[in-house]
Structure formats: C-alpha cells, structure tokens
Amino acid sequence: MKTAKVVNSMNRVNPMKIAVASGDGIGKEVIPAALQVLDALSLNIEKVPVEIGYGKWKRTGKAITNDDLDLLRSCDCTFFGAITTPPDPDYKSVLVRIRQEFDLYANIRPVKGIGKGKNINFTIVRENTEGMYSGIEQVFPDAVHSTRVITHKGSERIAEYACLLAREDKDKEGDRRTHPKRLTIVHKANILKSCNLFREVCISVADKHKVPWEDMLVDATAHRMVLDPERFELIVTTNLFGDILSDMAAALIGGLGLCASANIGENYALFEPVHGSAPDIAGKGLANPIAAILSLAMMLKWYGKTKESDAVHDAVAHVTAAGITTPDLGGRCSTMKVADAVTAAIETR
Numbered sequence: 315m316k317t318a319k320v321v322n323s324m325n326r327v328n329p330m331k332i333a334v335a336s337g338d339g340i341g342k343e344v345i346p347a348a349l350q351v352l353d354a355l356s357l358n359i360e361k362v363p364v365e366i367g368y369g370k371w372k373r374t375g376k377a378i379t380n381d382d383l384d385l386l387r388s389c390d391c392t393f394f395g396a397i398t399t400p401p402d403p404d405y406k407s408v409l410v411r412i413r414q415e416f417d418l419y420a421n422i423r424p425v426k427g428i429g430k431g432k433n434i435n436f437t438i439v440r441e442n443t444e445g446m447y448s449g450i451e452q453v454f455p456d457a458v459h460s461t462r463v464i465t466h467k468g469s470e471r472i473a474e475y476a477c478l479l480a481r482e483d484k485d486k487e488g489d490r491r492t493h494p495k496r497l498t499i500v501h502k503a504n505i506l507k508s509c510n511l512f513r514e515v516c517i518s519v520a521d522k523h524k525v526p527w528e529d530m531l532v533d534a535t536a537h538r539m540v541l542d543p544e545r546f547e548l549i550v551t552t553n554l555f556g557d558i559l560s561d562m563a564a565a566l567i568g569g570l571g572l573c574a575s576a577n578i579g580e581n582y583a584l585f586e587p588v589h590g591s592a593p594d595i596a597g598k599g600l601a602n603p604i605a606a607i608l609s610l611a612m613m614l615k616w617y618g619k620t621k622e623s624d625a626v627h628d629a630v631a632h633v634t635a636a637g638i639t640t641p642d643l644g645g646r647c648s649t650m651k652v653a654d655a656v657t658a659a660i661e662t663r
C-alpha cells in the first residue's frame with residue numbers, strides 16, 4: 315500500500331497554484347481576510363477563483379459543475395471557505411462530492427487552545443470518504459436507509475496517516491518529538507460490526523508502527539473529552555464520529571472560529587475552516603478569520619513551506635494574546651481588523 319505523506323513532497327517546478335473557493339456567507343469574508351495574510355508572506359502563488367455553492371445554485375441551478383471540478387483539478391490544492399446547503403431535496407453535499415471526487419480520505423482537525431483551554435492540544439484524524447457519509451441511501455415510502463460503509467482499505471489508510479502524525483511535530487515543551495503521541499482509536503465496536511473492523515485494522519497498523527494506542531467507545535470519548543480534554547493527544551475515528559467530536563472539541567477552546575482543517579488525499583488537498591457559512595452573521599464583519607488563517611497555515615505546511623506556516627501560527631498567537639479578537643472570543647474587532655493585525659505581525663517579524 316502506498317503510504318500517505320504528512321507533508322506534500324511532490325517535486326514541483328512551477329509556482330504553487332491554488333484554487334480559491336470562498337463559497338457562501340462568511341466564507342466570502344474570511345477567505346479574502348486570509349488571502350491578505352498570505353500576500354504578506356510574499357510567496358509566488360497563483361490564485362484561481364472558483365465560484366461554487368448556494369449563490370451559484372441560485373444563479374444557475376447547480377452548486378458545482380464538472381468545469382468547476384476541472385478548475386480545482388488544474389491547481390495544486392483548494393483553499394475553501396464555507397458553503398450553504400441549497401433547499402433542494404435532490405441536493406448532494408458539495409463538500410462530500412469534492413472529498414469523494416478527489417479521494418481526500420484524511421480530514422485533519424487540530425484542536426489547540428490559544429486562549430481558552432490553552433493546555434488542550436490534540437488532533438482529530440477523521441476518515442473522510444466512507445462511513446455514514448458513503449452517499450449510499452435508499453428512500454422508501456416509510457423509511458430511509460443510509461448505508462454505513464467501513465472498508466479494510468479505508469480503515470488502513472486513515473490509520474497509516476494517523477501513525478505518521480503520531481511522530482510528527484514537536485512535543486508539549488516545543489522540543490523535537492522523541493516518543494510518538496498516544497493514538498486513541500474511537501469506535502462503537504460493542505454494537506457495530508463495521509466499527510469492529512475499523513478498530514482491529516487501526517490496532518494492527520498502530521502495532522506495526524510501534525505507536526502506543528488505546529481504544530475508546532465514542533460515547534465514552536465524548537464524556538471524557540468534556541471532563542479531561544488535556545489527556546488526548548491524537549484521535550483516529552470514522553467519518554460521522556469525527557464530525558461530531560470535532561465540533562464538540564471546538565467548544566472547549568473557544569469555538570469554531572478557531573478551528574482549521576485539512577482534507578488530504580494522495581495527490582490533492584483541500585483546506586477549509588471547520589465552520590459553515592453562518593448566514594446569521596454574514597456580511598456584518600463579525601466573522602472570526604482565525605480558522606481560515608490557520609487553514610492557510612496548514613496548506614503552507616502541506617506544500618512544504620514550513621517556515622511560513624510557523625510564521626502564520628506565531629502571528630495568530632501574538633494577535634490573540636494581545637486581545638485583538640472578534641466578538642465570538644469576547645473582543646470588539648471586525649474580521650478585517652483581526653486580519654490586519656495578523657498581517658502586521660507577519661510584516662514586522
């Protein structure tokens with residue numbers, strides 16, 4: 315089996331080319347804010363705008379087209395904002411479609427407190443292409459069957475990715491990591507046979523890589539994450555469980571406005587804030603741009619620009635510590651004021 319790379323190591327000759335899909339609602343505010351931060355790094359990056367989402371659906375009847383997918387494909391990766399779900403019974407999630415089309419099987423969601431919950435620091439590795447989001451659904455007159463698909467291959471490659479992450483990065487004291495992180499394998503194997511397969515495959519991959527592991531039922535994980543979130547280092551889990559646990563984890567560190575994510579495949583990746591389009595605050599300059607800015611940092615790291623990625627992280631930590639925050643974190647600053655402060659911190663450092 316081909317092993318995934320934590321950092322993209324494709325040998326590229328041309329400058330980096332990214333598709334920029336702001337999407338809907340606050341996506342249209344946080345993505346330009348993050349791009350301003352990107353510009354401050356003076357990198358040679360081509361940006362290709364791609365319109366997808368509810369706005370496009372209202373205008374054209376389609377939220378995403380094959381031409382849009384080709385445009386995304388013509389770039390190294392996609393920087394994505396947020397999407398509103400159109401009121402259409404036949405609608406298929408744009409994000410699920412992109413994840414499946416590009417086989418973006420690993421959804422990486424770091425949970426790191428930078429103000430509230432500052433000792434919380436773990437990563438959720440969520441399987442991203444199967445599970446409850448397999449897209450296999452049968453609608454009967456009085457019932458709907460949604461098929462949960464867990465495969466050996468899908469479980470093996472997400473476990474392999476998690477084991478790579480277990481040895482990556484620095485430890486809590488900022489030193490080079492000598493011991494791998496402890497992997498928590500989250501499942502519901504006492505009830506679901508599909509979870510039994512997931513659990514067994516994850517254990518055998520962790521043993522192969524000598525990564526210390528524990529396994530935990532998803533309900534117990536939710537309970538312990540609220541009581542003692544600092545105990546977690548790295549979680550690997552299935553699609554729906556990872557979706558739910560990561561939103562809960564976000565609440566422990568100050569909210570979705572801080573949570574970045576990467577959707578990684580063998581040859582392509584998409585980076586996006588975990589939050590949605592938040593129509594209630596859209597257009598008011600209230601949206602927190604930090605999740606989008608940290609997603610940008612994940613993109614730079616994936617591309618191999620580690621120094622620039624670290625600079626973005628440092629600037630965000632500096633600005634947040636200075637109390638320059640949007641109202642969701644108790645501040646009074648607008649989206650662009652926070653982005654301006656992060657830009658200035660990068661320029662002066």
Ligand code: GGG
Pocket residue numbers: 394395396397398399400406407408409410586587588589590591
């Ligand atoms: N940035 C994540 C996001 O936009 N989430 C909203 C979402 O999941 N929408 C469902 C869809 O893909 O239509």
